[in-house]
Amino acid sequence: MSTPSNAIPIFNPRTGERDGEIVPPSAAEITQIARDLRAGQVAWEALGLDGRIAAMRRWADAIEANAAQISAAEMRDTGRKRVAHEVPFIVAGSIRGWCARAPKVVERAYFEGTSTVMPSVSYRTQLVPYPLVGIISPWNHPFLLSMLDAVPALIAGCALLVKPSEVTPRFVEPVTETIATVPELAAVLRYIVGDGGTGQALIEQVDALCFTGSVPTGRKVAEACARRFIPSFLELGGKDAVVVTGSADIQQAAAAVLKGAVSNTGQMCFATERAYVAREIYAPFVEELKAQASAIALSYPDMSQGHLGPYILARQADIVDAQLQEAVDAGATIEIGGQSQTLGGGRFMPATVVTGVDHSMRLMRDETFGPVIPVMPYDSVDEAVALANDSEFGLSGAVIAGDADEAEHIAERLNAGAISIQDTSLTLYIMGDVEKTSFGISGLGGSRMGPNAMLRFFRKKALIRR
Numbered sequence: 001m002s003t004p005s006n007a008i009p010i011f012n013p014r015t016g017e018r019d020g021e022i023v024p025p026s027a028a029e030i031t032q033i034a035r036d037l038r039a040g041q042v043a044w045e046a047l048g049l050d051g052r053i054a055a056m057r058r059w060a061d062a063i064e065a066n067a068a069q070i071s072a073a074e075m076r077d078t079g080r081k082r083v084a085h086e087v088p089f090i091v092a093g094s095i096r097g098w099c100a101r102a103p104k105v106v107e108r109a110y111f112e113g114t115s116t117v118m119p120s121v122s123y124r125t126q127l128v129p130y131p132l133v134g135i136i137s138p139w140n141h142p143f144l145l146s147m148l149d150a151v152p153a154l155i156a157g158c159a160l161l162v163k164p165s166e167v168t169p170r171f172v173e174p175v176t177e178t179i180a181t182v183p184e185l186a187a188v189l190r191y192i193v194g195d196g197g198t199g200q201a202l203i204e205q206v207d208a209l210c211f212t213g214s215v216p217t218g219r220k221v222a223e224a225c226a227r228r229f230i231p232s233f234l235e236l237g238g239k240d241a242v243v244v245t246g247s248a249d250i251q252q253a254a255a256a257v258l259k260g261a262v263s264n265t266g267q268m269c270f271a272t273e274r275a276y277v278a279r280e281i282y283a284p285f286v287e288e289l290k291a292q293a294s295a296i297a298l299s300y301p302d303m304s305q306g307h308l309g310p311y312i313l314a315r316q317a318d319i320v321d322a323q324l325q326e327a328v329d330a331g332a333t334i335e336i337g338g339q340s341q342t343l344g345g346g347r348f349m350p351a352t353v354v355t356g357v358d359h360s361m362r363l364m365r366d367e368t369f370g371p372v373i374p375v376m377p378y379d380s381v382d383e384a385v386a387l388a389n390d391s392e393f394g395l396s397g398a399v400i401a402g403d404a405d406e407a408e409h410i411a412e413r414l415n416a417g418a419i420s421i422q423d424t425s426l427t428l429y430i431m432g433d434v435e436k437t438s439f440g441i442s443g444l445g446g447s448r449m450g451p452n453a454m455l456r457f458f459r460k461k462a463l464i465r466r
C-alpha cells in the first residue's frame with residue numbers, strides 16, 4: 001500500500017530510524033467525530049456524577065490491566081525507561097483521586113440563598129459542563145499530559161477530543177483499547193492523531209480548550225480560541241531557578257539541583273534550568289555538582305544501562321547545542337558534559353554543568369529543555385531573588401538553605417507558581433491537592449492543579465426566583 005501524502009513520520013529516539021507514521025484525520029472527519037462526541041455527551045451528563053465516577057473507576061482498572069502495553073508504546077516513543085513504567089499507574093491514580101474528591105468539589109461550588117438587597121428573591125447555582133472540551137498536549141510525557149486536564153473534565157460531564165503530540169503518538173492505540181472496555185466512556189472520549197494543522201481543526205470544534213506545550217504555540221492556540229470566544233487554559237514552558245544559600249548542605253543541594261536538571265533528560269516543564277549559589281560555597285558547590293554529574297551514565301546502548309536517555313526529538317538536541325555554543329562563545333565554561341552526541345543513531349547528552357554565565361545569554365533566558373545546569377554566584381539574598389525573578393517565565397522554582405524556614409522566607413519572594421523548599425521539582429507530588437497559578441508567560445487561565453481545577457469545566461448558571 002502506498003503512503004498517504006499527508007502521513008507524518010514517527011522516529012525512534014534511540015535509533016533515529018523512521019519506524020512508523022500516523023495519518024491525520026481530515027477536517028471533515030474531525031467535524032464528524034466532534035458531532036458524535038456531542039451526541040454522546042448528552043447521555044454522559046445524564047448519567048450523573050455517581051454514574052460517571054463509576055465508569056471512570058472501571059477505566060482506571062482497564063488502564064492498570066493494560067499498563068504493560070501502554071508503557072511499552074511510550075517507551076518506544078520517548079526512548080526512556082523507569083518513568084514510563086510508572087505512567088499508567090500515575091494516570092489511574094489520578095482518575096481515582098478525582099473520583100474521590102469530585103463530589104466535595106461540586107458540593108462546595110453550589111450556592112443557594114436569598115438576595116441581600118431583595119430578600120424576596122432567592123437563587124441557586126446550576127453547574128453546566130462545557131459539552132465538548134479539547135486537549136492538545138506535548139511529547140515529553142505523552143499519556144500523562146494528555147490526561148491531566150481530561151480526567152476532571154470527563155468527571156464534570158464534558159466530552160473530550162484529545163490530540164497528543166505527533167512526535168509521540170504510539171500510546172494512543174493501547175489507551176484506546178482501554179477506553180473501548182467502558183462503553184459509556186467510549187462515546188465521549190476520542191483521541192485523534194496529527195500535527196498543528198489537526199490542532200487548529202480541533203479548536204474549531206470545541207467549546208473550551210486545554211493546551212500544554214510551548215509558549216509560541218500557546219500564543220497561536222490562544223489567538224485561535226479568542227477568535228471563537230472560547231476559553232483556553234494554557235500550561236506553557238518554564239525556566240525554573242533554584243537558589244542555594246551559603247548555609248545549605250553542599251552535597252544534598254547538588255544532588256537536588258542535578259535531579260531537577262537532568263530527570264527525563266531535562267525535558268520537563270519544571271526542570272531546574274538555572275542555579276544561583278551563594279558565593280561563599282560557590283566553588284565547592286560546582287566541584288560537587290561536577291563529581292555527581294560525572295556519575296550519571298548515559299542510558300546507552302540499551303534501556304538496561306545508565307540513567308540519561310536520548311532526546312525524544314532530535315531537533316531539541318540542536319536547540320540545546322546552539323544555546324550552549326552561544327554561551328561558550330560569549331565566555332561561559334562547560335565544566336563537565338557538553339554538546340550532544342549521536343550514539344547508535346540517537347541523540348544523547350551527558351549531564352552538563354556550565355559556569356561563567358550571565359543573563360545576556362539565551363541559556364539563562366530561554367527554555368532549554370535539556371540536561372544542562374548553568375550556575376551563577378550571588379553575593380546577597382536580595383541579588384539572588386532579583387536574578388531568579390529576572391525571567392519572563394514563572395512556572396516554578398526552588399530554594400535550598402541550611403534550614404527550611406530560611407528557605408521558605410526566600411521562596412515567598414520568588415515570582416513563580418510553585419516553589420519547592422529544600423528540594424526541586426516537588427510540584428509532581430501535589431498535583432491534585434493544591435492550586436497553583438503560573439506567573440508570567442508560563443501559563444494562563446487558572447490552575448490545572450488542586451480540586452478547583454475541575455470547576456474550570458463548568459459554566460456557572462444562577463437560577464433566580466421571585
Ligand code: NAD
Pocket residue numbers: 136137138139140145163164165166194195196197198199200212213214215216217218220221235236237238268269270367395442443
Ligand atoms: P509544542 O508547543 O511544539 O506542541 C504542543 C502541541 O501543540 C502538540 O500537540 C502540537 O502538535 C500542537 N501544535 C503545534 N502547532 C499548533 C498549532 N498551530 N495549533 C494547534 N496546535 C498546535 O510543544 P512540545 O514541543 O510538544 O512540548 C514541549 C513544551 O511543552 C515545552 O515548552 C514545555 O515546557 C511545555 N510543557 C509545559 C507543561 C506545563 O504543565 N506547563 C508540561 C509539559 C510541557
